Amino acid sequence: IYMRKNNLGSPTEFEVVTAIGFLYFKEQAVDFLVLEVGMGGRLDATNVVTPVISVITTISLDHQQYLGNTLKSIAREKCGIIKPGIPVVAGTQETEAMTVIEETCDLLKCSLTKVINTETDKLPDVISYRPVSDDVKGMIFDINAPKNSFPSIEIGLIGRHQLDNAATAVGAVEALSLTGTNINKNAIYSGLKAARWPGRLEILHEKPTVLIDGAHNIAGIKALKQTLEQYFHNKKKILVLGILQDKDYKQMLQYIVNVANIVISTAPDSPRALSAAGLSEIIIEIFDDNAIRVDIKDADIGEKVCSDALIRVYTEDKIEDAVNLARSLAAPEDTIIFAGSLYMIGHVRALLKNI
Structure with a gap:
């Protein structure tokens, strides 16, 4: 009704479903909501919230007709979810995408934790990982995060890109500690081991x-x-x-x-x-x-x-x-x-x- 009164047209199916989701999550009084953007970020229906953490996974070319034809332009749209002072975790990125993320975090005074796909010593703003073993049943790898080390983490997913996704998830959990929420290591281990992604490898x-x-x-x-x-x-x-x-x-x-x-x-x-x-x-x-x-x-x-x-x-x-x-x-x-x-x-x- 508000949209029609203000000549904004009718809501899209995605906007309606997002609104229904918000209402449901409120009624269920969820402790945490992992809210995934539909497309882009800046103009997405999910971007009406102020999150406790913003996470940007690896950016690649997709939906170019809406988001732009370069990683830089797509990164700008993705960075629309970054809010002033809110911690940010970024998965492995190409240089041009990471530069946009870093500049946005500097502008909005947000802490930034970056995932890199090589092993390194503990650094205050970096998460690194090292593959240990893998087969069609899943993978084992080590993670070095700013606060903790996680040796021999198991995930039941295949595809080397899932190591980056898992490291990004660990980064998000560690960033929660900046907001006063601490999740124990056992929960991180068991959560990653139980993770499944229907329709993805x-x-x-x-x-x-x-x-x-x-x-x-x-x-x-x-x-x-x-x-x-x-x-x-x-x-x-x-x-x-x-x-x-x-x-x-x-x-x-x-x-x-x-x-x-x-x-x-x-x-x-x-x-x-x-x-x-x-x-x-x-x-x-x-x-x-x-x-x-x-x-x-x-x-x-x-x-x-x-x-x-x-x-x-x-x-x-x-x-x-x-x-x-x-x-x-x-x-x-x-x-x-x-x-x-x-x-x-x-x-x-x-x-x-x-x-």
Whole structure:
């Protein structure tokens, strides 16, 4: 009503859901609320609150049509969540993004704790970490934080980028002490060990291994590729892709397609989706002599006669059909990967959880 009276138009779905969330959290009298920004920060509906801590995770290129085409411009939007005098924790950043964060903290007189992805001695404003071991069940690593050291922390997530996220979370917990709240080390250890992230490098099945990942930008695709090369480098890989047309899909495809033996193009359930046929065309165009289109009805023949050096490209308009095709082409020792869009991953996860 206020928005209409002041000619501000009607609230968006995200703004309505955010308001409902605020009301619910108030009714539940939560002790802490981890409030994640929807997009950007400065103009986001969540930014009406004054937090006890502001956390900025690693900034990468995404939503450029709204936030700008450089890390610097995106960082400015992200820094909109920083409030005067409120402690800030920043995950590992490229130099141009970190410079913006540092300048904003100086201007608003905020303490800043930075995560770096190398081991270092204790410093008053730095969190560093060192990997110890990792496999498809999770990772173990050491953290040096300004107040405490955390040897042999376990997390049940895969992907080296999760080490940075975990270190950032530890930084946020340590920053809480600046506000008079202390959380014991045992809670930090048990919390990180129990952490799960559905749809993000999540292994749903084995024999064959089925991995789903909501990677939908360059940074996410790079993390997915690194994970596949690290854990599944000697496995035959079937990659099922569905991508939105407003993403940097050509660059995403250049990074990820060549890790697979088979690619199945499909389309997320969204009006913004790139069509399955259009996606296949682009893959064939990019990889030229290294990829070959295989018709669905000739799938068995295609798999027998195609050289292993060629990436076989299939097209399935419906996600359900893409899931079924991937499963039919996979041997027990193979790996099936679903990626490219959170819209698609939600759909795929619901389908595969019932199998």
